Amino acid sequence: MRHGYAGLPVLDGVDLQVEAGGRLAVVGPSGCGKSTLLTLLAGLEQPDAGTIEGAGLKRCALMPQRDLLLPWRSALDNAGLALELAGAARGEARTQALPLFERFGLEGFTDTPPRKLSGGMRQRVAFLRTLLAGKPVLLLDEPFGALDAITREELQEWLTGALDAEPRTVVLVTHDIHEALRLCSRIVVLSPRPGRVVLDAPSAELDHDRVMEALRG
Amino acid sequence: MRRFAWVLVLAVLLAAWEAYVQLRGVPEYLLPAPSQIAQALWDDRSTLASQALVTLKEMLLGFAAAVIIGFAAAVLLHLVPWLRAAVQPILIASQSVPVVAIAPILVIYLGFGLAPKVLIVALVCFFPITVNTLDGLERVDPEYRRMLRTLDATRWQVFRRVELPWSLPGLFAGARIAASYSAVAAVFAEYAGGQSGLVDSMRDGFDTPLVGAAIVVLALMSLALYGAVTVAERLALPWARGR
Numbered sequence: 001m002r003h004g005y006a007g008l009p010v011l012d013g014v015d016l017q018v019e020a021g022g023r024l025a026v027v028g029p030s031g032c033g034k035s036t037l038l039t040l041l042a043g044l045e046q047p048d049a050g051t052i053e054g055a056g057l058k059r060c061a062l063m064p065q066r067d068l069l070l071p072w073r074s075a076l077d078n079a080g081l082a083l084e085l086a087g088a089a090r091g092e093a094r095t096q097a098l099p100l101f102e103r104f105g106l107e108g109f110t111d112t113p114p115r116k117l118s119g120g121m122r123q124r125v126a127f128l129r130t131l132l133a134g135k136p137v138l139l140l141d142e143p144f145g146a147l148d149a150i151t152r153e154e155l156q157e158w159l160t161g162a163l164d165a166e167p168r169t170v171v172l173v174t175h176d177i178h179e180a181l182r183l184c185s186r187i188v189v190l191s192p193r194p195g196r197v198v199l200d201a202p203s204a205e206l207d208h209d210r211v212m213e214a215l216r217g
Numbered sequence: 218m219r220r221f222a223w224v225l226v227l228a229v230l231l232a233a234w235e236a237y238v239q240l241r242g243v244p245e246y247l248l249p250a251p252s253q254i255a256q257a258l259w260d261d262r263s264t265l266a267s268q269a270l271v272t273l274k275e276m277l278l279g280f281a282a283a284v285i286i287g288f289a290a291a292v293l294l295h296l297v298p299w300l301r302a303a304v305q306p307i308l309i310a311s312q313s314v315p316v317v318a319i320a321p322i323l324v325i326y327l328g329f330g331l332a333p334k335v336l337i338v339a340l341v342c343f344f345p346i347t348v349n350t351l352d353g354l355e356r357v358d359p360e361y362r363r364m365l366r367t368l369d370a371t372r373w374q375v376f377r378r379v380e381l382p383w384s385l386p387g388l389f390a391g392a393r394i395a396a397s398y399s400a401v402a403a404v405f406a407e408y409a410g411g412q413s414g415l416v417d418s419m420r421d422g423f424d425t426p427l428v429g430a431a432i433v434v435l436a437l438m439s440l441a442l443y444g445a446v447t448v449a450e451r452l453a454l455p456w457a458r459g460r
Contacts, residue, residue, distance in 0.1 A: 039363075042363075042367050044363055044366060044367070057366065057367060061368060062363065062367040064363075066360065068358075068360060068364050070378070072454070072456040072457075081368065081378070082368040082369070084378075085365070085369055085370045113456055129368075133368045135367075139367075
């Protein structure tokens with residue numbers, strides 16, 4: 001697969017596979033086209049050349065780095081947004097979203113507006129919103145990139161638990177090697193722009209130094 | 218303490234004004250003292266009150282019409298991009314038409330009744346409301362649209378769920394500007410003829426204390442409308458506070 005903007009190649013010959021239920025981390029330096037890759041996978045744009053199978057708007061939900069919670073909706077109403085978009089009434093959406101909401105450490109925050117939630121809590125709500133879209137594939141674009149180190153640790157653990165309870169195919173884009181190794185079963189390393197795959201291996205066979213080595217090229 | 222700083226500033230200004238007029242012996246027809254204006258306010262209270270009601274009615278009807286039409290116009294221009302491209306330059310150019318110049322023409326068209334006044338106030342209030350609402354609609358972060366599309370939102374849902382609520386702070390910002398314009402617009406309209414609004418107390422250039430009194434009443438009405446819009450915003454959009 002190949003893609004660029006205004007004649008500038010961003011991704012050059014990227015060939016990737018994720019098995020259903022697998023968790024793939026895409027690691028690379030800033031500007032290597034990680035986010036572009038997610039945009040293409042999400043079906044928001046079409047690649048200039050090549051094909052994508054089993055992804056696209058019908059199968060993928062995107063969780064951006066910024067939580068993008070709607071400030072006029074309570075935490076629970078934000079989590080249930082996708083259900084309402086699919087036609088559920090507000091009450092129905094709340095009832096459906098509540099069990100997951102409470103199971104994933106948000107009990108007591110149902111009616112809290114986003115501005116009164118901590119950064120970590122907001123990301124949890126944003127993740128739930130993505131999960132409740134009911135798509136088999138979750139595209140996570142540096143979901144914890146804006147959080148402090150301690151909260152990030154906490155949320156990585158939380159996300160592992162959440163994904164074990166609600167398994168999905170995951171493509172996680174990150175520049176945090178620890179995060180990639182911790183959350184995902186496979187790691188792909190992209191080169192600087194235009195992005196090419198320079199490493200593609202199961203995380204069990206990798207450690208921090210080997211990924212770092214691949215990143216340095 | 219800071220919230221009431223204006224009381225102090227106002228008191229100092231009024232005292233300086235009063236002292237200047239008294240000490241220099243400025244004749245009343247050149248500059249009335251605050252005490253003379255206060256006297257006029259009291260002496261002519263019943264006339265001023267009935268005139269104020271007429272002006273207030275013009276202000277409120279024109280303002281309300283501008284909010285409804287201005288908001289609808291902004292939404293329409295936002296949803297139909299080619300219409301926006303076609304109409305926006307004309308809309309901006311229309312703002313250089315002086316209200317004073319067209320007011321008499323509108324009176325010829327619509328007579329000496331309430332209608333031309335309401336129309337003039339609405340014309341003046343329309344622009345800030347439309348522009349600010351449109352601005353709010355356009356300023357929605359495109360990231361929201363992308364995220365919503367992957368949640369299967371339709372164009373209408375993106376509008377209804379994100380763009381529309383996002384435009385409301387803009388609507389209120391425009392309405393606040395419009396509220397402060399509406400009083401002056403109503404007086405302009407009354408100058409063109411008819412009705413018995415506050416202008417009737419402003420026409421007599423020699424009875425300066427009465428003119429001052431009418432201006433005070435007008436300013437208070439304008440402030441009240443501004444305050445009402447601000448309170449309405451706080452109640453309607455608690456999420457928008459401190460943004």
